[in-house]
Amino acid sequence: MNKKVTTVINADKCNGCGLCLTVCPCQTISIKNGKAVITGKESLGCGHCEAICPQGAIKVEENQVDFSFSQAANTDSYVPPGKYDLSSLICLMRSRRSCRNYKEKLIEPTLLNDLVMIGITAPSGTNSQCWTFSLLPDRQKVEKLGDSIALYFKNLNKIANNSLLRIINKLFSKGQLENYHKKHYKSVQHSLDLWYQKGEDKLFHGATAVILVGSKPEASCPHDDALLATQNILLGAHAMGLGSCLIGFAVHALNNDPKIKKEFNIPATEKIYSVIALGYPAEKYIRASGRRTPLTRTL
Numbered sequence: 001m002n003k004k005v006t007t008v009i010n011a012d013k014c015n016g017c018g019l020c021l022t023v024c025p026c027q028t029i030s031i032k033n034g035k036a037v038i039t040g041k042e043s044l045g046c047g048h049c050e051a052i053c054p055q056g057a058i059k060v061e062e063n064q065v066d067f068s069f070s071q072a073a074n075t076d077s078y079v080p081p082g083k084y085d086l087s088s089l090i091c092l093m094r095s096r097r098s099c100r101n102y103k104e105k106l107i108e109p110t111l112l113n114d115l116v117m118i119g120i121t122a123p124s125g126t127n128s129q130c131w132t133f134s135l136l137p138d139r140q141k142v143e144k145l146g147d148s149i150a151l152y153f154k155n156l157n158k159i160a161n162n163s164l165l166r167i168i169n170k171l172f173s174k175g176q177l178e179n180y181h182k183k184h185y186k187s188v189q190h191s192l193d194l195w196y197q198k199g200e201d202k203l204f205h206g207a208t209a210v211i212l213v214g215s216k217p218e219a220s221c222p223h224d225d226a227l228l229a230t231q232n233i234l235l236g237a238h239a240m241g242l243g244s245c246l247i248g249f250a251v252h253a254l255n256n257d258p259k260i261k262k263e264f265n266i267p268a269t270e271k272i273y274s275v276i277a278l279g280y281p282a283e284k285y286i287r288a289s290g291r292r293t294p295l296t297r298t299l
């Protein structure tokens with residue numbers, strides 16, 4: 001970590017209680033002559049000090065994003081541990097489903113922005129917040145991405161269907177082509193046929209919007225950060241009345257065919273970690289579904 005300090009303390013307001021010191025992960029703050037002062041050279045910019053100060057004496061200047069939402073009010077209030085209704089939280093988490101049937105109705109642009117804001121409330125390694133959110137806000141753009149991804153898989157299927165190439169691939173690398181051929185060739189070919197012959201969208205399931213969640217390369221934990229933001233978005237989408245589905249096939253294509261990123265003006269250095277299909281759901285569940293028993297051990 002090498003982050004400059006943007007924490008500013010108003011000495012007139014500070015009463016020297018020292019609470020900010022107890023939550024600062026970087027020892028950035030000290031008490032001198034009964035007042036908090038910045039003595040450290042680094043800060044995570046986490047905002048713990050600002051959030052705990054009873055006097056409202058601290059401002060972390062780098063944290064400028066406006067957390068206002070078109071669909072939610074007063075998001076600045078803080079819920080202490082144990083004070084949120086756990087049943088509601090579990091209910092929300094269990095009610096999110098991968099949606100594979102969407103209405104034609106477009107998602108309002110403000111809602112997509114709300115989802116990004118919901119995404120960035122996630123934790124990130126060293127608070128680097130290097131995630132990126134590329135929005136495809138309408139069906140036309142989603143179909144354009146669908147076309148590029150279909151072309152990628154058309155080429156991949158052609159290569160994978162060549163037994164000689166599969167043998168060569170096995171000899172010189174880990175045999176991914178054989179594996180792909182076994183696991184995905186047939187279903188991908190079926191989806192491609194439907195896309196090219198009938199315009200049926202088995203990739204994005206007819207979603208009217210897509211969010212690509214990526215990360216700039218300088219993040220300390222890019223994959224983790226992007227996926228944590230992603231899960232927030234999935235839950236937020238459900239609470240906002242939207243359906244969502246992660247599209248792993250699109251992630252694979254975006255990271256393996258540089259032409260697709262170029263076509264959508266995404267820098268080649270940026271890796272995409274999740275592709276979220278979104279839209280108003282054209283499916284209605286009446287109960288939560290189950291899960292297999294997880295492997296759990298007490299050590």
Ligand SMILES: Cc1cc2nc3c(=O)[nH]c(=O)nc-3n(C[C@H](O)[C@H](O)[C@H](O)COP(=O)(O)O)c2cc1C
Nearest residue numbers: 096097098099100202203205245246247248249250
């Ligand atoms: C990393 C990842 C990739 C996924 N890729 C796809 C995909 O390409 N197409 C799709 O229809 N669903 C995809 N899914 C959705 C899963 O099939 C789904 O999460 C799983 O069946 C559990 O159902 P639920 O999300 O409704 O709880 C993906 C999920 C994850 C976590």
Ligand code: SF4
Nearest residue numbers: 014015017018020053
């Ligand atoms: S928490 Fe606020 S009032 Fe207390 S020492 Fe820190 S800046 Fe001063």
Ligand code: SF4
Nearest residue numbers: 024043044046047049
């Ligand atoms: S923002 Fe975080 S790391 Fe920086 S001074 Fe405040 S508590 Fe410490």
